[in-house]
Amino acid sequence: MAETAYWEAIRRAHDEEMARDPLVIAMGEDIGVAGGTYKATSGLYEKYGETRIVDCPISENSYTGIGIGASMTGMRPVIEIMSINFALLALDTIVNAAAKIRYMSGGQIACPIVMRTPGGTAHQLAAQHSARLARMFMSTSGLRVVTPRGPLDAYGMLKSAIRSNDPVIIIEHEQMYNLKEDIPDEEYFRPLEGAEVVREGSDITLIGYNYSVHLCLQAAERLAKDGISAEVVDLRSLKPIDRETIRKSVEKTHKVLVAEEDEAPVGVGSEIITGIMEDCFFALDSQPVRIHAADVPVPYNHKLEKAAIPNADDVYHGALKVMGKI
Amino acid sequence: MSDADKKRLLREMIFFRRFEDRTFEAYMERKIGGFLHLYSGQEAVATGVLEQAVVGKGSENDYVITGYRDHIHAIKTGAPPREVMAELYGKETGSSKGRGGSMHIFDASQNFMGGYALVGQPFPLAAGLALGCKHKGTKQIAICFLGDGANNQGTFHETMNMAAIWDLPVLFVCENNGYAIGTHIDRSTAQPDQYKRVDQAYNMKSSQHDGMDIDNVMEAAKTAIDYVRNESKPYFIEFMTYRFRGHSMSDAKGYRTKEEEAEWEKRDPIKIYSKKLIEAGIVKQADIKAMEKEIDDEIENDIIKFAEESPEPKVEELTKYVLDDNPDPRWIGPLQK
Numbered sequence: 072m073a074e075t076a077y078w079e080a081i082r083r084a085h086d087e088e089m090a091r092d093p094l095v096i097a098m099g100e101d102i103g104v105a106g107g108t109y110k111a112t113s114g115l116y117e118k119y120g121e122t123r124i125v126d127c128p129i130s131e132n133s134y135t136g137i138g139i140g141a142s143m144t145g146m147r148p149v150i151e152i153m154s155i156n157f158a159l160l161a162l163d164t165i166v167n168a169a170a171k172i173r174y175m176s177g178g179q180i181a182c183p184i185v186m187r188t189p190g191g192t193a194h195q196l197a198a199q200h201s202a203r204l205a206r207m208f209m210s211t212s213g214l215r216v217v218t219p220r221g222p223l224d225a226y227g228m229l230k231s232a233i234r235s236n237d238p239v240i241i242i243e244h245e246q247m248y249n250l251k252e253d254i255p256d257e258e259y260f261r262p263l264e265g266a267e268v269v270r271e272g273s274d275i276t277l278i279g280y281n282y283s284v285h286l287c288l289q290a291a292e293r294l295a296k297d298g299i300s301a302e303v304v305d306l307r308s309l310k311p312i313d314r315e316t317i318r319k320s321v322e323k324t325h326k327v328l329v330a331e332e333d334e335a336p337v338g339v340g341s342e343i344i345t346g347i348m349e350d351c352f353f354a355l356d357s358q359p360v361r362i363h364a365a366d367v368p369v370p371y372n373h374k375l376e377k378a379a380i381p382n383a384d385d386v387y388h389g390a391l392k393v394m395g396k397i
Numbered sequence: 398m399s400d401a402d403k404k405r406l407l408r409e410m411i412f413f414r415r416f417e418d419r420t421f422e423a424y425m426e427r428k429i430g431g432f433l434h435l436y437s438g439q440e441a442v443a444t445g446v447l448e449q450a451v452v453g454k455g456s457e458n459d460y461v462i463t464g465y466r467d468h469i470h471a472i473k474t475g476a477p478p479r480e481v482m483a484e485l486y487g488k489e490t491g492s493s494k495g496r497g498g499s500m501h502i503f504d505a506s507q508n509f510m511g512g513y514a515l516v517g518q519p520f521p522l523a524a525g526l527a528l529g530c531k532h533k534g535t536k537q538i539a540i541c542f543l544g545d546g547a548n549n550q551g552t553f554h555e556t557m558n559m560a561a562i563w564d565l566p567v568l569f570v571c572e573n574n575g576y577a578i579g580t581h582i583d584r585s586t587a588q589p590d591q592y593k594r595v596d597q598a599y600n601m602k603s604s605q606h607d608g609m610d611i612d613n614v615m616e617a618a619k620t621a622i623d624y625v626r627n628e629s630k631p632y633f634i635e636f637m638t639y640r641f642r643g644h645s646m647s648d649a650k651g652y653r654t655k656e657e658e659a660e661w662e663k664r665d666p667i668k669i670y671s672k673k674l675i676e677a678g679i680v681k682q683a684d685i686k687a688m689e690k691e692i693d694d695e696i697e698n699d700i701i702k703f704a705e706e707s708p709e710p711k712v713e714e715l716t717k718y719v720l721d722d723n724p725d726p727r728w729i730g731p732l733q734k
């Protein structure tokens with residue numbers, strides 16, 4: 072076991088997979104000579120050279136498309152998109168090509184690409200650098216969308232994503248790259264599917280993914296002081312969603328809150344709560360609550376930004392509402 | 398090229414014309430649905446270029462990719478015509494098991510990597526196929542056929558740049574038929590000579606040629622393909638051509654004149670090549686008539702029959718092929734609790 076930062080975990084996964092399989096390459100802006108915006112490929116250019124750590128011009132749609140084309144020949148490109156906001160430029164090749172080629176070809180051609188990108192707010196980056204967009208990708212057939220909450224998953228899920236035969240989008244988070252956690256020294260894999268109960272409890276289920284899992288965990292600490300036992304579920308995968316784990320937890324606690332950093336309309340919470348209505352409506356003792364961002368472009372001013380983006384306090388108060396305490 | 402090969406080439410082009418004509422009829426009979434874009438008039442381009450590439454040899458083939466006007470490119474690369482027709486009929490025996498249709502013919506066994514509906518999307522995919530070839534050190538190249546209209550997409554510029562900086566072995570074939578649906582190139586494109594849009598801008602070799610005379614196409618394509626393969630560098634080749642039919646099926650062609658159409662029809666690639674071979678004494682008019690008869694019989698009694706009689710996909714298999722249907726649980730899970 073060694074304490075490892077989120078970015079180091081990603082770097083290690085790249086390094087091991089590239090050492091194992093010459094068909095694994097990484098592509099993206101500033102990932103090579105410059106070492107990567109979040110250091111996720113630092114030192115690898117020196118080790119693997121420019122044909123395997125490929126510095127790309129600022130052409131998101133087409134370098135993603137080149138990665139997809141290469142994957143159709145059996146290569147395993149890992150594409151870093153500097154920010155999920157810029158991934159919008161690559162929507163054509165992701166949504167119209169990568170997600171559909173297997174199906175359109177009647178199963179003949181796979182597109183085993185991995186696209187990693189930070190999706191979330193940091194501090195005062197304003198409207199064009201604070202998109203979350205998880206909800207947009209999770210509605211596309213033919214993609215896998217995963218959201219590692221910490222180094223354990225960041226390493227283990229990237230390894231799995233590289234080996235899987237499907238296009239996988241890994242949504243990271245600007246505020247998590249320096250998050251540290253002990254992870255095993257020996258190689259391991261964390262599967263792309265399956266939600267996880269990260270804190271057991273009996274009174275209420277708090278569901279999060281990516282950074283919002285941490286908000287749920289912080290809220291659960293506070294709730295414990297009030298004598299409320301909260302169970303925290305990390306979705307881990309937004310596509311597909313593990314409804315079974317959610318149902319089991321809700322049948323145990325009878326109360327549920329979903330916390331997301333995305334805006335609410337047609338959001339992650341809408342999908343999760345609809346699933347709960349379909350799967351275990353009669354297990355609920357009270358109305359579910361969604362904690363989510365305000366329906367505005369993210370403001371620059373720090374007070375406005377704080378008001379727009381949910382925090383642990385919001386999750387805590389939302390949980391009290393579900394419990395009928397406020 | 399031997400006389401027998403010349404005769405074969407003529408037969409292929411006639412076959413391609415008759416094949417498309419027959420899909421037109423099947424569309425009118427409502428046997429084929431959706432959009433249907435026919436290649437009639439442009440046959441010399443795909444036939445001539447791919448004649449110079451490695452095709453019909455399965456996994457050794459060069460990679461070929463194109464837009465939605467893809468039936469003939471697929472067949473010339475090696476896709477069985479009956480499977481292409483069955484695909485148009487939406488059958489399980491079709492090239493893409495009835496999931497793709499006219500615009501999405503795929504034959505991975507022949508490295509035909511598909512037809513795509515998004516104009517300009519194949520540019521980067523082609524460069525990626527070339528990157529795969531280069532990375533693995535095979536002698537294969539990627540060949541991307543697209544129209545003149547596609548060059549107004551951002552992917553054109555982005556991909557030309559990357560293909561050039563990374564020395565990717567990809568041949569971009571621009572089939573300049575003068576129109577993007579109903580918009581003439583002079584009204585959409587500041588530089589109507591497409592090959593001029595890459596040489597200075599992206600430091601890439603490029604050239605422009607007549608695309609109606611297959612001899613001409615083959616000669617130009619050979620130079621370009623040799624360059625791409627031997628130098629491992631991209632090349633952009635433009636062929637001036639014309640589509641004889643509408644853009645797709647519901648096109649009244651109100652945007653072009655009868656005179657213009659008549660001018661180009663004089664340069665019908667099949668007429669040009671027939672005339673040459675007759676003059677050289679390689680075929681007689683009667684041989685061509687016999688060829689046409691034989692082709693029509695094959696289309697009717699083999700290809701159409703196969704498409705008609707094949708089963709449709711099973712509705713129970715609606716969600717097959719969305720993701721890997723046999724995923725490895727070590728990577729996919731679900732998570733063990």
Ligand SMILES: Cc1ncc(C[n+]2csc(CCOP(=O)(O)OP(=O)(O)O)c2C)c(N)n1
Pocket residue numbers: 466514515516517543544545546547548574576577578644
């Ligand atoms: C991204 C995109 N925009 C618009 C269309 C609609 N569309 C289909 S074909 C076409 C014209 C393309 O012309 P060109 O590239 O010259 O090819 P041609 O049809 O002449 O072979 C257009 C605008 C599309 N399919 N994709």
Ligand SMILES: [Mg+2]
Pocket residue numbers: 544545546572573574575576577578
């Ligand atoms: Mg055109």
